[in-house]
Amino acid sequence: MGYFAAIYAEDLPHRAKAVYMYLKDRSNKEGQCYPAIGTIAKELHLSRRTVERAIADLLRAGLLTKEQRWRENGGRSSLLYTLKKM
Template structure:
């Protein structure tokens, strides 16, 4: 079976599936990536709110973990996303 098989058969809304695939496409070999919400929204042609809801869906499902990143001056930067390998069974 392919990597996304459990994603296709999940109860996740299509917005979450699209965002997961986007993040998977940009993740490094450890499953980490850090695109900005605005970048995800622009490239998937979704609203920022829809992307935020999709990320919340993915976190709730256990497929994604996010961590806030900070700049040296103390300001917020983009989130760091960790993709969690879905269970195959």
């Protein structure tokens, strides 16, 4: 069975599968990573809006959670993405 066999079997748009694989490739052992939407879009050659839709697809499917991170001075930082174990 391949590394991404479970995500291939999911009934998701191809954009969501591509973003899932991108996040999986960049995540740590706990399945967490925090790339910017613009970074994901640039590296996958997708629009920012397409990446946002893909993340929404993954959230609805229960394959991803996202959490706002904050700086010490109270300002926003990047989002923390956590992939669910498959």
